[in-house]
Amino acid sequence: MSDIIKSKSELSLEQEFTDLDTRTFTVENPNTAINLKSAINDLSSYMAENQVTVGDKAGADFSRIKSAKIKRSVVTYYDLTPQG
Amino acid sequence: MATSINYSSTASGGKTLSKSVTAINPNIDNAVAKTFTQKLNALTTNTLSTINRVDKTEIDPNITYYNVKLIFNVVDGQHITFDNTTNTLTIDAANIQQGEHEMVTLSMDLDTASQAHITNPIRIIDWTFGNNPDLAIYADATNRLGIDFIKQKNTSDTVTLTLAGGSFVAGSTTYYYSPVTITVIINA
Numbered sequence: 001m002s003d004i005i006k007s008k009s010e011l012s013l014e015q016e017f018t019d020l021d022t023r024t025f026t027v028e029n030p031n032t033a034i035n036l037k038s039a040i041n042d043l044s045s046y047m048a049e050n051q052v053t054v055g056d057k058a059g060a061d062f063s064r065i066k067s068a069k070i071k072r073s074v075v076t077y078y079d080l081t082p083q084g
Numbered sequence: 085m086a087t088s089i090n091y092s093s094t095a096s097g098g099k100t101l102s103k104s105v106t107a108i109n110p111n112i113d114n115a116v117a118k119t120f121t122q123k124l125n126a127l128t129t130n131t132l133s134t135i136n137r138v139d140k141t142e143i144d145p146n147i148t149y150y151n152v153k154l155i156f157n158v159v160d161g162q163h164i165t166f167d168n169t170t171n172t173l174t175i176d177a178a179n180i181q182q183g184e185h186e187m188v189t190l191s192m193d194l195d196t197a198s199q200a201h202i203t204n205p206i207r208i209i210d211w212t213f214g215n216n217p218d219l220a221i222y223a224d225a226t227n228r229l230g231i232d233f234i235k236q237k238n239t240s241d242t243v244t245l246t247l248a249g250g251s252f253v254a255g256s257t258t259y260y261y262s263p264v265t266i267t268v269i270i271n272a
Contacts, residue, residue: 011127029129036127043123050116 004077009070013040015053016066025054030070040068164188164231172267173245175231182236188229219270221245241270 011030044065158166163176220232
């Protein structure tokens with residue numbers, strides 16, 4: 001049995017509110033085939049204009065998506081079966 | 085105030101990845117929720133399948149939702165008229181006696197090309213009548229708006245009445261409508 005390698009990527013979007021509090025949510029498997037910066041800015045504008053967010057924030061309006069980052073991880077599961 | 089929504093996504097291979105968060109405003113406009121889903125969907129190669137509001141209504145981005153304008157047809161309102169263009173209910177209180185009931189049936193029509201006629205239960209979610217001791221207003225189980233004249237109304241008044249939004253199905257289409265605010269003019 002050989003080693004198993006699993007890779008994963010996720011996009012974290014940090015929402016900022018008028019009281020400077022933040023809420024972060026993640027989207028699995030970001031679509032890197034598009035202009036992600038442009039799409040995120042477009043989403044941010046729409047969220048601000050319509051006050052639609054993801055999360056449990058209450059008591060303040062949404063301002064913007066403050067930051068966005070893609071995290072990629074590669075996990076290798078070693079096969080430790082004794083050889084020979 | 086911001087509206088929060090749940091979302092879930094399906095990765096390739098059919099695995100569902102759910103993010104459960106608390107929605108704080110159940111009255112999100114459905115068209116907005118759909119557009120938001122589409123914009124969020126664009127960021128991922130997953131398929132965002134549903135957006136769940138706190139009232140558990142699923143919004144499928146593949147279904148077209150209509151924001152409908154309600155047109156009320158007042159039936160059996162002997163001293164009441166309704167103007168659909170201004171959403172104004174006018175009550176001729178001068179000809180209504182103390183203790184008299186005025187039951188008004190509001191049947192709703194869609195202001196769309198399909199012009200579907202529906203009858204949905206009326207639910208009052210906010211009314212300034214509550215502060216008016218001369219009248220009692222309520223919605224009964226048969227889709228009628230009831231107005232009771234507790235005392236003789238001798239002064240003219242203008243109050244507002246808000247009816248809850250809702251949805252109904254006509255054929256294969258689900259229609260959603262937002263809460264409706266009606267101006268009520270009482271002519272004493």
